[in-house]
Amino acid sequence: MPLPDDTPAWEIRPNDALVPLHYDDELVGFLKPDIAIRIADILNEEYRARRALRLACYDLVSRAGGGNSEIEELVNKYLARATQPRSGVGAIARWLKQRQTELGVTDAEFERFCDSYRLPKEKLEALSMGDIDGSMLVPLARVLGCSIQDLMEVLDGSRR
Numbered sequence: 001m002p003l004p005d006d007t008p009a010w011e012i013r014p015n016d017a018l019v020p021l022h023y024d025d026e027l028v029g030f031l032k033p034d035i036a037i038r039i040a041d042i043l044n045e046e047y048r049a050r051r052a053l054r055l056a057c058y059d060l061v062s063r064a065g066g067g068n069s070e071i072e073e074l075v076n077k078y079l080a081r082a083t084q085p086r087s088g089v090g091a092i093a094r095w096l097k098q099r100q101t102e103l104g105v106t107d108a109e110f111e112r113f114c115d116s117y118r119l120p121k122e123k124l125e126a127l128s129m130g131d132i133d134g135s136m137l138v139p140l141a142r143v144l145g146c147s148i149q150d151l152m153e154v155l156d157g158s159r160r
Contacts, residue, residue: 053078087157089130092140095154096127099144117142 018030057074085091100110119139
């Protein structure tokens with residue numbers, strides 16, 4: 001007799017109805033209907049967005065007199081620009097913007113907040129231009145509410 005907290009490894013649920021999910025006439029898996037609908041909607045919306053981006057890039061390239069080979073390059077360029085940076089100075093700048101949003105303050109108020117932690121407006125502007133120096137680490141960590149180690153991990157890309 002199993003103990004009350006023992007969960008069996010194999011289980012059958014005969015009342016659960018699953019529907020097949022297909023991609024280009026290939027069976028991908030079986031899911032509950034509500035989950036399958038949400039996944040299909042999200043993936044179809046992503047497909048439409050990528051197609052719209054490709055069409056917009058086609059229009060831009062054709063107006064500039066370019067060739068088909070430039071379309072994919074332009075699409076990749078825009079996708080790279082739209083991707084949020086996960087490391088480096090760009091990630092720190094995004095983190096600062098999130099901190100400002102958390103605090104619910106205007107740009108001027110956030111500048112004063114940063115200045116109170118010895119991070120003046122000039123240093124913020126340098127950071128937005130991609131320049132960061134060692135003297136900024138302690139004030140940045142204070143403003144962001146993190147350790148210097150966390151900040152360094154984001155800067156060098158070792159944090160996931």
